[in-house]
Amino acid sequence: MTFTARRYQLLLTALGFVSFAVCDLRAQTRVVIVTGLGGEPAYSTQFSAEAQSLAGALNTRFGVPVANIRWFSEDSLSPSPFFKGQSTKGNVEKAILGIAAIAEPASQFVLVLIGHGAGEGPETRISIRGPDLDANDFARLLAAFPTQRVAFINLTSASGDMIPLVSGANRVVITAAKTAFERNESHFAQYFVEAFVKDGADADKDGRVSLLEAFRYAALETKRFYDKGSLLQTEHAQLADGGAKVGSGEPTGRVGDGAIARRFFMDDGRSTTLAAGSDPRLSGLYAEEFTLQEQVDQLRARKGQMAAGAYDAALEPLLISLARKAHEIRVIEGRQ
Numbered sequence: 001m002t003f004t005a006r007r008y009q010l011l012l013t014a015l016g017f018v019s020f021a022v023c024d025l026r027a028q029t030r031v032v033i034v035t036g037l038g039g040e041p042a043y044s045t046q047f048s049a050e051a052q053s054l055a056g057a058l059n060t061r062f063g064v065p066v067a068n069i070r071w072f073s074e075d076s077l078s079p080s081p082f083f084k085g086q087s088t089k090g091n092v093e094k095a096i097l098g099i100a101a102i103a104e105p106a107s108q109f110v111l112v113l114i115g116h117g118a119g120e121g122p123e124t125r126i127s128i129r130g131p132d133l134d135a136n137d138f139a140r141l142l143a144a145f146p147t148q149r150v151a152f153i154n155l156t157s158a159s160g161d162m163i164p165l166v167s168g169a170n171r172v173v174i175t176a177a178k179t180a181f182e183r184n185e186s187h188f189a190q191y192f193v194e195a196f197v198k199d200g201a202d203a204d205k206d207g208r209v210s211l212l213e214a215f216r217y218a219a220l221e222t223k224r225f226y227d228k229g230s231l232l233q234t235e236h237a238q239l240a241d242g243g244a245k246v247g248s249g250e251p252t253g254r255v256g257d258g259a260i261a262r263r264f265f266m267d268d269g270r271s272t273t274l275a276a277g278s279d280p281r282l283s284g285l286y287a288e289e290f291t292l293q294e295q296v297d298q299l300r301a302r303k304g305q306m307a308a309g310a311y312d313a314a315l316e317p318l319l320i321s322l323a324r325k326a327h328e329i330r331v332i333e334g335r336q
Helices: 003-015 041-060 089-102 135-142 160-166 188-197 211-228 270-277 281-301 308-332
Strands: 029-035 069-073 083-086 108-114 149-154 171-175 238-241
Touching (some): 029 089, 041 108, 069 089, 089 108, 108 135, 135 149, 135 160, 149 160, 160 171, 171 211
Parallel strands (some): 029 069, 029 108, 069 083, 108 149, 149 171
Antiparallel strands (some): 171 238
């Protein structure tokens, strides 16, 4: 451990530092969930249940308004308050482009696909009624969000080939499969949804579930499923963010390998918004803390390209500023 690291640890202890992984408090989160064709009743029921469970959890547990969650199903009718129509190419494209037209520059957009996948490379697709939506379609649709933070969560089988086509600098991409050849039923989808529905995925116990936490939880539970049944694991979920063209099955949470996912929450900033509501200073402090953490992550990503002394000299003031910012937040919130 370097002198800087030891000094920082002491500083964190003295200030009672707690890391806040926060989103822009002015941001809104809008979600589109697409369930494809089941092919048989059991799958249709499963896909529908997973979509409604996810939508319900995002609304009731994490505060995303009903109006901000749109679910498109293979069925033409549903009593669900989230249901917006059949999952046809036209309906999905209209919904996504409509959201892009009104999305605030700092807002979040989340697209979740649940169902059967097929194809390879640019033709990797989700099976829906009528013309399918493929990787090229999703790349085009996501391009309508140039400044927004985007999560593309493809929980279908054979989904891995989409990563290089839909990745982007401000995006998180999660796929249930590593390649187009992992075509068997995806169990990862069930556990990814479960990460938001049940307790257990919140590894740092901050009351929120990041996309990185949800991914790790689902990947672990998927492995347990296969191990328990003494089965050969036929799916290997991947996560890529920050423009990475290749996914990782064990993302570290660092720049280019889960850093965005580590601070991507679906809760509409509810917990931080409530705190900021009591004192307008908090909104700015949260934003400054987030910026400092981004700078620390970016510097750490360049560590291998820097001399040790230069790295320590650049890192120390950032860490001290980050700790002081956290201290200011704690004082205002009455937790010091």
